[in-house]
Amino acid sequence: xxxxxxxxxxxxxxxxxxxxxxxxxxxxxxxxxxxxxxxxxxxxxxxxxxxxxxxxxxxxxxxxxxxxxxxxxxxxxxxxxxxxxxxxxxxxxxxxxxxxxxxxxxxxxxxxxxxxxxxxxxxxxxxxxxxxxxxxxxxxxxxxxxxxxxxxxxxxxxxxxxxxxxxxxxxxxxxxxxxxxxxxxxxxxxxxxxxxxxxxxxxxxxxxxxxxxxxxxxxxxxxxxxxxxxxxxxxxxxxxxxxxxxxxxxxxxxxxxxxxxxxxxxxxxxxxxxxxxxxxxxxxxxxxxxxxxxxxxxxxxxxxxxxxxxxxxxxxxxxxxxxxxxxxxxxx
Amino acid sequence: xxxxxxxxxxxxxxxxxxxxxxxxxxxxxxxxxxxxxxxxxxxxxxxxxxxxxxxxxxxxxxxxxxxxxxxxxxxxxxxxxxxxxxxxxxxxxxxxxxxxxxxxxxxxxxxxxxxxxxxxxxxxxxxxxxxxxxxxxxxxxxxxxxxxxxxxxxxxxxxxxxxxxxxxxxxxxxxxxxxxxxxxxxxxxxxxxxxxxxxxxxxxxxxxxxxxxxxxxxxxxxxxxxxxxxxxxxxxxxxxxxxxxxxxxxxxxxxxxxxxxxxxxxxxxxxxxxxxxxxxxxxxxxxxxxxxxxxxxxxxxxxxxxxxxxxxxxxxxxxxxxxxxxxxxxxx
Numbered sequence: 001x002x003x004x005x006x007x008x009x010x011x012x013x014x015x016x017x018x019x020x021x022x023x024x025x026x027x028x029x030x031x032x033x034x035x036x037x038x039x040x041x042x043x044x045x046x047x048x049x050x051x052x053x054x055x056x057x058x059x060x061x062x063x064x065x066x067x068x069x070x071x072x073x074x075x076x077x078x079x080x081x082x083x084x085x086x087x088x089x090x091x092x093x094x095x096x097x098x099x100x101x102x103x104x105x106x107x108x109x110x111x112x113x114x115x116x117x118x119x120x121x122x123x124x125x126x127x128x129x130x131x132x133x134x135x136x137x138x139x140x141x142x143x144x145x146x147x148x149x150x151x152x153x154x155x156x157x158x159x160x161x162x163x164x165x166x167x168x169x170x171x172x173x174x175x176x177x178x179x180x181x182x183x184x185x186x187x188x189x190x191x192x193x194x195x196x197x198x199x200x201x202x203x204x205x206x207x208x209x210x211x212x213x214x215x216x217x218x219x220x221x222x223x224x225x226x227x228x229x230x231x232x233x234x235x236x237x238x239x240x241x242x243x244x245x246x247x248x249x250x251x252x253x254x255x256x257x258x259x260x261x262x263x264x265x266x267x268x269x270x271x272x273x274x275x276x277x278x279x280x281x282x283x284x285x286x287x288x289x290x291x292x293x294x295x296x297x298x299x300x301x302x303x304x305x306x307x308x309x310x311x312x313x314x315x316x317x318x319x320x321x322x323x324x325x326x327x328x329x330x331x332x
Numbered sequence: 333x334x335x336x337x338x339x340x341x342x343x344x345x346x347x348x349x350x351x352x353x354x355x356x357x358x359x360x361x362x363x364x365x366x367x368x369x370x371x372x373x374x375x376x377x378x379x380x381x382x383x384x385x386x387x388x389x390x391x392x393x394x395x396x397x398x399x400x401x402x403x404x405x406x407x408x409x410x411x412x413x414x415x416x417x418x419x420x421x422x423x424x425x426x427x428x429x430x431x432x433x434x435x436x437x438x439x440x441x442x443x444x445x446x447x448x449x450x451x452x453x454x455x456x457x458x459x460x461x462x463x464x465x466x467x468x469x470x471x472x473x474x475x476x477x478x479x480x481x482x483x484x485x486x487x488x489x490x491x492x493x494x495x496x497x498x499x500x501x502x503x504x505x506x507x508x509x510x511x512x513x514x515x516x517x518x519x520x521x522x523x524x525x526x527x528x529x530x531x532x533x534x535x536x537x538x539x540x541x542x543x544x545x546x547x548x549x550x551x552x553x554x555x556x557x558x559x560x561x562x563x564x565x566x567x568x569x570x571x572x573x574x575x576x577x578x579x580x581x582x583x584x585x586x587x588x589x590x591x592x593x594x595x596x597x598x599x600x601x602x603x604x605x606x607x608x609x610x611x612x613x614x615x616x617x618x619x620x621x622x623x624x625x626x627x628x629x630x631x632x633x634x635x636x637x638x639x640x641x642x643x644x645x646x647x648x649x650x651x652x653x654x655x656x657x658x659x660x661x662x663x664x
Contacts, residue, residue, distance in 0.1 A: 008431075095384045108351075134388075
């Protein structure tokens with residue numbers, strides 16, 4: 001018999017979430033399962049998609065991040081799950097928790113940054129709530145809509161589909177190493193990586209374009225890392241993945257080489273990147289990638305969906321397992 | 333020249349909110365002004381009303397509150413502003429921040445409590461986000477709809493209207509005194525007050541009934557205290573109020589008498605009561621109060637709207653000013 005869990009640390013974030021689900025009365029009309037990262041309810045023939053994501057100073061803010069960068073990250077976190085469902089945002093509301101001795105200039109930069117991240121994603125910072133708290137908290141709730149028949153889910157990937165992403169991976173993995181582990185040279189390279197890592201985009205337009213094709217079989221964002229996203233898609237769709245083209249930016253490869261790190265690890269396990277990871281029938285590649293290009297995005301084919309529940313990376317003739325690792329709150 | 337404000341403490345919560353507004357690009361299609369407690373956007377002919385309210389352990393949790401009571405308060409805070417706009421909730425999403433060493437049983441009681449408060453208000457706890465934080469944070473975002481033509485606002489009260497509330501005031505004022513100031517005897521009385529104060533209702537059904545009449549000229553909830561609500565309504569509608577019937581429960585009067593406190597202070601300045609405060613033409617009293625009764629609620633006439641911007645209480649032949657006091661974060 002396993003030892004009884006007493007604190008949240010004993011369960012871990014994902015254990016907690018699974019266990020919370022049993023305590024909640026399911027809404028029969030829900031359009032997304034409880035294991036998705038957003039909720040959706042029917043409203044006048046459309047799906048109303050709602051997502052909240054809380055940024056917490058002690059766990060989510062890297063040393064040296066500016067107020068603008070913190071606000072940007074919080075906004076993208078809130079919007080990215082709407083993108084993964086193919087929803088068009090109606091707006092964002094924000095609950096702020098600020099320590100009483102926060103500088104007015106810092107708070108102004110946060111609010112200005114939240115306004116900016118909303119406007120850059122063609123939506124609005126509609127309002128919210130302001131509170132006094134012990135540490136900085138930014139909770140963004142994003143609301144949007146998508147036609148019910150077009151909503152993107154995690155659970156429809158089929159063997160024979162291809163798997164693609166809206167961008168490359170590795171910037172945040174490299175930045176975490178640079179900041180947290182002290183692998184910080186050469187500085188120019190780190191600064192370029194930092195700029196990419198701290199100004200991600202929620203793939204809102206790409207998500208809507210993908211939803212409008214009607215042929216995307218599964219979709220998730222990569223906010224917990226590409227490896228974790230693959231494992232989530234795999235569990236929801238009961239399929240496996242063979243990845244043969246891991247898209248890693250050159251500057252991340254350079255950073256890895258300079259610091260004796262594995263670029264594959266940086267790309268797979270970094271987390272806090274906000275690309276969409278989607279599957280669809282291989283023969284539809286041209287039409288789907290063109291739809292994404294039409295809205296200014298791009299799609300990179302990274303591999304194929306297979307029947308076996310394996311998650312393997314094939315690179316340079318070698319085969320390597322993709323581990324179920326990613327950032328987790330309440331981890332031991 | 334006034335001294336330059338440097339920290340949020342120097343501005344106070346309401347100063348901060350006014351000042352934040354200037355940093356945010358207004359959404360032209362918004363159906364509620366930026367000074368309202370919720371936001372509303374048009375959606376397929378209806379108003380989609382969204383509200384978030386953050387409960388913070390260090391400022392919002394009274395000593396001795398159980399997990400269930402905390403969750404109940406957080407849920408009611410989120411739902412009450414929907415009630416004040418006349419909206420019917422579609423559901424609630426919740427961002428939780430929990431210290432890593434939180435007991436599993438405590439977290440379970442929180443989640444169960446949030447489910448319970450949603451179900452008791454005939455809506456659903458749809459999902460949300462779970463995070464590790466330094467103190468307990470519960471941010472409830474409630475989403476609902478109301479026909480655009482029926483949405484209730486703060487700014488339409490007219491001289492000659494009457495002003496009414498959906499319930500009595502004083503329980504939380506008395507409880508705060510009992511717990512925070514140590515006026516805690518006699519115990520039986522405090523326990524009865526505590527029960528009322530910690531199990532408030534968001535007046536969801538009453539709000540919808542009031543909205544459906546089409547004749548309510550202004551509406552607000554009393555979460556910052558009755559006095560503050562009157563001042564907010566007054567500022568938004570550019571009118572004054574003469575209150576001649578302050579509804580105070582007998583047990584609060586008893587508590588006040590026993591502890592040498594003023595029951596009027598308990599009723600006016602307590603805060604965290606969630607009654608609706610509404611105005612409408614005096615001649616419509618019968619029809620409006622009957623509509624509220626039909627959904628199981630009640631309406632108490634407390635006074636009248638006047639042209640002068642005064643806020644006065646007439647009681648037992650005496651006249652007394654209602655001060656603009658209420659709970660405020662970041663207060664000096």
